[in-house]
Amino acid sequence: MSATTLAGADLARTGESYLECVGRADEFAAIDLVLGLLRAGADPERLLLGLIAPAQRRIGELWAAGEWSVAREHGATAVSERAVAAIIAHVRPRPTRGRVTVACTDGEYHALPTRLLAEVLRLRGWRIDFLGANVPGPHLITHLHQSGPDVVALGCALTTRLPRAHATITACQAVGVPVMAGGGGFGANGRYARLLGADAWAPTADAAADRLEREGVPALPAAPGALAHLGDEEYTHLRRRRAELLERAMATLACVYAPLAAYGPRQLEATAEDLGHLIDFLAAALYVDDAPVFTDFIGWTGSVLGARGVPAEALRVGLRVFHDELRDFPRARHMLVQGIEAAHVTGADQES
Structure with missing residues (x-):
């Protein structure tokens, strides 16, 4: 063929x-x-x-x-x-162009999309250092000092990794290396890549290669922008209280959601994991100040749980528990209200 x-x-x-x-x-x-x-x-x-x-x-x-x-x-x-x-x-392929360091952001384990980017760039003639999944920021910076690439291509598949991606972007720029961002975690049209100060963004591997061929290595910004909304410290406090909040949510859920009493150890572990994901996506939404980061995840989660036979009411109960616990978090509570509404829509879709 x-x-x-x-x-x-x-x-x-x-x-x-x-x-x-x-x-x-x-x-x-x-x-x-x-x-x-x-x-x-x-x-x-x-x-x-x-x-x-x-x-x-x-x-x-x-x-x-x-x-x-x-x-x-x-x-x-x-x-x-x-x-x-x-x-x-x-x-x-033999390298004929400059050097690109390709890596997943710290905490990001979905490496294959980023690997595909690395290999497309390699096929287009770039010399590639592919560092793989979950690259801690300090170790990436050490590598940049040792190898001196022209640009870092940073992959992020999940929005929950955006705070770490932000730290990585800032650190790379501080040592004089621009960053091209890619992956679904940076949002549709790369809006979070721009918000977090990435020097360029590309939606796909071939688009990234085309962009580098057409425009060359991106220029560094004059100065990084600040995220003024983080001044309320809701994101910081939510991250610090994650373990406590998860423990209290599981205890409250046991009181208000009767089916939980019949759950075995594996089901309880899965429930705690799902609640932890809700906290993580809520934190990411607070970080970028964009409720759809959270509500879109609620819709997706409702569909996945529905496919596994978990009723939509379980998700709504969990969201209401968090809403009641986070009394001093106005932005988070507003997003949780929207999340509960999204869960109702998902439940209605399942029942229809």
Whole structure:
């Protein structure tokens, strides 16, 4: 199959075959498939972005719908990472451009999208230092001092990582290295990337490569902007009280939500984890002062819980518990009210 025929229906069928391979964690079959396409003349960038990336999105959808377990999702992702490595090892592009450090922000473990960015840039001729997932800010800065890249490409898939991403962006700029941000965590159209002072933003790996080719390395800002809304310290206090708030929420939930009494240890652990995610997304919304960071997550969570047979009322009860606990947090309480409304919409959708 040539590069020109790897499109449309052919690509869709190939994608189904690839998804089957990774779904059963068949590393050899997945690698044989992509290398066979390469030998037939398929464009390697097309394989990365037109085959592997869509399969990864589908994997996430299958997990969210409860059709795939976490273990199966992890296995499939690991196979895709090996397939990406096989493509690049087969092509072995030589660097002809400058140097880019590519990393996930501190606390971000969704590394494959950022890895795809690194390999697309490598295919376009850039010398790449790919540092992988969960790169602590101080260690990244040490690497910058040692390697002297032209730009940092920073990936962030979850908005809960934005405070750490902000710290990383600021630290990189302080040592004279501009930052190009990417990933869903930076919001639609990169609005949080701009808010946090990133020097550039790109929605996709190929867009990032095109931007660097067209405009070159971004310039550093004259001075970083401040987030005035953080002056109320709601974000800071919420983060400090996370463990206490979670413990009190679980205790209150046991009193007001009768089904919790029948939960086993694993269900209780999952409930605490879900409540922790609510706190984390609420904190992120406070940090960027944007309620949709929280309410969009509520809608998504309601859909996921519904697919797992958890009633929407459980989510609403948890939100009301937090609302009652955070009496001295006006911005947080306002966002929680909106979250409760979003949960009602999700519950109505489930019942219809």
